[in-house]
Amino acid sequence: MVRLAVSNLTFSYGASRSPIFDRLNFDLVQGSFNLLIGPSGSGKSTLFKLLAGLYPEYGGIITTGTIQLNNQEVSTLVPYERARHIALLFQNPSRQFAMRTVEEQLTFALENLQLAPQSIPEVVTATLRRFNLESFRQQQLLALSGGEQQRIALATTIAMGSDIILLDEPFANVDQAGRQKLLTILKELQVKYGKTIFICDHDLTGYQQLVDHLYEVDAAHKKVPEISLQRLTTVKKELPVQNRLDKISIFNWQKLSFKSSSRVLLKPHSFQLPKSQVGLLSGANGSGKSTLFAALSHQLKYQGAVYYKSKASERIRLKRWAQIVGVVFQNSTDQFIKLEARAEINLSRQNSLHPLYWTDARITAAIKQLQLTNILDHVNYQLSGGQQKKLQVLSMLIMAQPILLFDEPLAGLDAISLKNVMQLIKKTVTDLEISSLLISHQRAGVTELVDYELLLANQTLTLEEAK
Template sequence: MTTLSTHQLNFTYQSDQQPILNNISLTLNPNSFNLLIGVSGSGKSTLLKLLAGLYPKFAGKITAGEVLLNAQPVADIVPYERAQHVAMLFQNPLRQFAMATPYEEVKFALGNLQFDPNEMPDRIQSALAFVGITHLAHHQIRHLSGGEQQKVALATIIAMDADIILLDEPFANIDPMARQSLLTALQKLQQTRGKTIFISDHDLSGYDGLVDCLYQLHANGQLNEASLNLLKAQPTTVQFENRMNQQVSPLSWQNLQVQLSNTLLIQANEFSIPYGQIGIISGPNGAGKTTFFKALTQQIAYTGQITWHQKSLSQLRPKQRAKVIGYGFQTATDQFVTMTVEEEILLSKKQTQSSEFWTSTRIEKSLKQLQLSDLLSHVVYRLSGGQQKKLQILSLLILNLPILLFDEPFAGLDKDSLNQVLTLMRNYVNQTGHSILLISHQRHGLENFIDFELTMTNHKLHLLGEDSIHD
């Protein structure tokens, strides 16, 4: 049986800083299902990368203790041999892809591990079926939705057949039904094939009855085993009350359609974004939600009309459109154009459309609220996934645009961070009258903040609670 453990492990990214992980002693029992929780920035991704043998080779320094794979220092084991025992899924799946299609990606990974070429087709097919994407086998990965890309990365890990599977926020962009299906499949993998599974996740729903050990990583870098009772009474579904007001913003669309090779991707009839409210767009992975945002921001061709003050948005010059709609990308690092947190905030402050609202005092208060004040000198690409999301959201809010679109803004946020971000968004729309429309598979914790819900079903956009508006 493959064993993986740490003993009194301390780790830091820079020698002159406090350890991000402090005296970590952990043993993953073979053939067990384990869950890792903790606040954003506590070091969960760092711990997984240490267990996978990626750190300190590629970043940071172990200042005390060790990581052992089968009683050997993991750093001493050559990557080829290590990958046969431990496989890791990154928080951002795009960082793992080397090939153009899901089939080629899984085949590439198996080739690196020197699997028998005659066995590869069946192994690839089985892995793609495990995550439910056999129909996407030969599609371009870059054209898939974020959730579908996560499934491709997970299929690659499954195909590698490692004894220990480390998954960093594997369901962040996956719809609730697919999430539950994958959790059940992972438990079956653990029970029938003897795998050891270690998942980092902020969303605790669906884990009750699956998890053998629950570990909690704290802000001080210390780890403890937590009670499994934390996983009980997690709501399985969340419904949003329709609180949409009748006062609308100047942004609307009429008979909007997006097609690709005569295939209908999106159909949205007539709707106007409500004034000063927060809306959510829901729907399964691949339904067309991100495509819809790309149409609203004029990144792809469409038919019908998208208007601003009853004038076609396409007729506005790019600089004019940039003062109307802001778009928060699904991957936060794609948004950043500077190196440090402070530089990113100063750039947004320089470009804000309301310096009267976004004063230095308000920005400093917001940074403190989001627990970013002590990270101003940090490189944005070295932040945790949750910290990057908080910085991305604040940077866009500071621009003070009438319409803000956010694509999966809550991925990687713990419960408290989620509430902090939503409170900031709510105060922003209430005080400015601006509007926010977001795509999110995260629903828990949003109940008191969402004013209306649009759902993408069968490529058509509907307003829940008032079907006549979108049918």
């Protein structure tokens, strides 16, 4: 019997900062399947780090209360002993990788639990088989797609055999088929092996028949009450993409193809990216979506030709090309240059290609729309994942390159934030006649605001027909 309980807890990120939680009482039911929801920045990731014992050791201050595992303060347990009982998957999976290959990472995680060396290879093989990852054993982690990295990170977390498994946005970059398979595995771990599953997710798809307890962070009252499971039965109807292609284009590729190592990801393909429109680029994890963006932004070698205003991109200097093609990276923190949010936005304003459009008044309105007003003086790397995404997207929209490529800009966003981000992208792209493509595995709230969809599958790009 493993009990994890929070009693009368008050936690803040600094002595002068208001508390994230105030006299919080929270008790996970042993052997249950739990889901945590709430707006971006409300404290969901903070709660998970507290439960895992990372806070206050690595950040913040507890002024009252305790977090106990079987009546022992979590923070007093040595790391390997704590990990045997509580495993945490971070929102950004790459932050948990310490080794080069998938096999090395799994082995490293198990070694840190001080398992018998002779048993580790068997556990590694069984884990790879359970998650259908055998073909990834020797692959380099940093060469994998974001969704593949999430699958590896989740498999590593579960391989540790912990009693309580905390998963912070574990499916943000995973395609829908992969998401359902992983949820099935997690339910099996709960039912057959008595594991306690606690997931933080903004996408409620697929949880209706799985969840025992649904919690929502009440940021206003700094509590985490259990709420009705009825919330999970409300599923928004997905509207089809419009598939209305504007014929006006200043950016195109001809017979474009590329590989990842020796594997062909795209066979020769030609397309004109229309102006003033948002296109959705879809496809399974590992199909080559992010690699396409890397090719178009000249971060990767390719075959064929890319043209801007009828001029071959190879004839344009790389520094100038970066002013033409902007990429919103999958990992927000890779894009930040300044330490604080206000400075990040100001830097984009100073370098904007459309300073007359991005006036102080328009920027202030966008900050308010994205609910970033209260975090402008906060450190970028201490923001929630959702806040980082919104800051990143706004900064790149202010830069306003004529071609904008958005790689999973909506991952980890709650429904309201997703809507606000999509509306801001749509308006900016239309007003400034930008050509844009957006990668997203989240479809609800997205397809109704994009103009067309390109599907990357079987090494081919296809313009999808509206359903």
